[in-house]
Amino acid sequence: MxxxxxxxxxxxxxxxxxxxxxxxxxxxxxxxxxxxxxxxxxxxxxxxxxxxxxxxxxxxxxxxxxxxxxxxxxxxxxWNVLDPRVIRWRLAGTGRRAQLTSLTVLRAGVEPVAASEAAHRASADQIDRLLALARDLLETSRLGDLASFLEADIAFHQTVLEASGNELLAALHPAIAEVLVGRTQHQLMPNPPRDVAVDLHRQVAEAIARRDARAAGDAMRSIVSEVGGALTE
Amino acid sequence: MxxxxxxxxxxxxxxxxxxxxxxxxxxxxxxxxxxxxxxxxxxxxxxxxxxxxxxxxxxxxxxxxxxxxxxxxxxxxxWNVLDPRVIRWRLAGTGRRAQLTSLTVLRAGVEPVAASEAAHRASADQIDRLLALARDLLETSRLGDLASFLEADIAFHQTVLEASGNELLAALHPAIAEVLVGRTQHQLMPNPPRDVAVDLHRQVAEAIARRDARAAGDAMRSIVSEVGGALTE
DNA sequence: TGTGCCCATTGGTGTGACTAATGTCCAGGC
DNA sequence: GCCTGGACATTAGTCACACCAATGGGCACA
Missing domain, CATH: 1.10.10.10 (Winged helix-like DNA-binding domain superfamily/Winged helix DNA-binding domain)
Structure with a gap:
């Protein structure tokens, strides 16, 4: 039994x-x-x-x-702490807060590089998608639609990781999505989303669109460091 | 059979x-x-x-x-491409070169952050170890002892990752060690090691020792970007 | 030509037996 | 009293076989 x-x-x-x-x-x-x-x-x-x-x-x-x-x-x-299942389990249990912190640090390292790489390698479709998602973020944040905002946010970051053309970076998407979800669930994020964060996403998308790797990386760095600040505040 | x-x-x-x-x-x-x-x-x-x-x-x-x-x-x-075994298998096969490139990009993102975190969290023992390893790198590079240099190099990077206090970053050590080994095996690295690279390691160690997160991150960023340049040259 | 049922195929699970390591403990000797 | 070596109990490792449970493909029928 x-x-x-x-x-x-x-x-x-x-x-x-x-x-x-x-x-x-x-x-x-x-x-x-x-x-x-x-x-x-x-x-x-x-x-x-x-x-x-x-x-x-x-x-x-x-x-x-x-x-x-x-x-x-x-x-x-x-442990293989990078295994998606292990991350999920740890997020589900008492170590949730600690795991979110670790993941946020990892994000801070990985996502700017992914954005830079994406500026070199993103396909036309991926660029269109990023620009559209950046618009969605602006729209949903103005409406205060937190659920749709989260959805677009996750899709945005996933697209950047995929567009990097690096399968190791792409493999981190599930973990990063968990961070975004967890942050929203735990009221660790300003509501409504800060305009500056929304605008930074637009900057990332546009930098990638014009193949400006440095700008893409810098804008993404601002996004993730702002997040880190919010989490440790 | x-x-x-x-x-x-x-x-x-x-x-x-x-x-x-x-x-x-x-x-x-x-x-x-x-x-x-x-x-x-x-x-x-x-x-x-x-x-x-x-x-x-x-x-x-x-x-x-x-x-x-x-x-x-x-x-x-x-696939769970971040699984150490998958990385090892891919490094062993025909995709070796592609896997090394992916890993190098990942390093470029992860290691500077690890160095910054280490500047905040490294223990006295870890700092001593880093300083000692930096001296070993200088010594072995002068002697042209590539094997010992590699050993110290691996230990150095492992110590930084561990000192970051972040288990997700630490979990990337095996993969990063593989990059260092693979690079040496495939003559993808200058012999003897460039003085500038050796000195950057010293700068990382000293920055961590004086708790200067920004300097530690910057020095590490120089290390990994130099490596990336060498690989794509 | 379409449509729904049947069944061969293939993984999923259970069971019991046997094999192979290896900690533990005791007997014996120093 | 302490060390040493070997017998033994314990527990995972492997195997063979039996039966269950899906399900894709093909056949019969409308």
Missing amino acids: AVTTMSAETLHEGVLDVLGAEIAGGTPPPGSVLRLEDLAARFDVSRTVAREVVRILESMSMVSSRRRVGVTIRPLAE | AVTTMSAETLHEGVLDVLGAEIAGGTPPPGSVLRLEDLAARFDVSRTVAREVVRILESMSMVSSRRRVGVTIRPLAE
Whole structure:
């Protein structure tokens, strides 16, 4: 009998989500040892499924599995903290605030570079999209439509990351989107959005459109540093 | 009978490494469909092990598994390209050069921020270590000892990332180390190391030591942009 | 030509047995 | 009393087999 309700397409997926979130949340803490048999019993699944779940957690370096010992929770420092799932789990738990802070610092590094690269590599379609999204941001902020603003904001940043032509930068999109969502959910952002932030997005889009890498990077740097300021205020 | 030689602690680990590297290398290409049964036969392992391997690849979004269809290779754009293993596989294969370029761009974004953060948060031990490593770099470059230089270089960058106090930045260390190694292996770096690069490392260490975030970030930015120039020259 | 049902195919899960490491602990010797 | 070496209990690793559950494709029928 499962202790916790799980909804998922496949069994192991549900177990993984629950167990992963628990570990990411700090219970059981690093150093703890679990037994495969116990996991199977607790989630009312076969050892096969329990093993698959453990294997995946092991592949994220969150646990290590050894004969005669069991499944040991590894210290946070060794986890694949860039794995989208790990980020999601940590955002969902008690470490949410800390994770948002870490992500914001990462953004500060990554997004200006992405904007610069995008200025070199963005396709005509991507440029059109960026300009349109910048207009949407202005529109929705004037209307005070926070939900639509967030949506456009996420799409804007995703497009910049994709337009960078760098798959590593693009891979950070889900995490960055989480930051934007989390910031809105936690009232960590001015409402309505500051005009200056909206205008900076326009500047990014226009700089990319005229292939001005430096200006694009600088404008994006202003955006993310403003965000960092808001979060630490 | 296994088609390819594999050396690993556990069975599934060996299979994973071979199959993952193959897929990362582009064969079979995205869209291809594999059958669990075939994989088990090819690697001479049970379906259990084959399934675990597929699950892990699935957890990296490299493949998707569906009933009645099989295991489909997903397009590169959907992979967890930040997973250290994926990076390693791609560096090992034909995409090595492209992966190094992507990583260099990522470095350019991440490392200056890490240096700035480190200026705020580095411990006394970390500062001592950075200063010592900066001296090692000077020493080994004068001696022309490229191997020791590389070692100190890797340690230096790792220490900065760790000193940033940001686990997401620290998690990028393995990838960044690969860039440094790959650059040396491929003669993509001046030999002996340029004095200016060595001196920039000293500047980073000293800026962090005197808690000057801006100077630390600027010096690091010079380092990584010089590297980017060398790679695209 | 279209449309809906059937079923072959393929992954998903469960089970039990056996294998292989490896901490632990105890016996024996110094 | 302390070290050393080996037997043993424990726990993950692997395998084979059986059965369940989707589902894409093709066939029969309208």
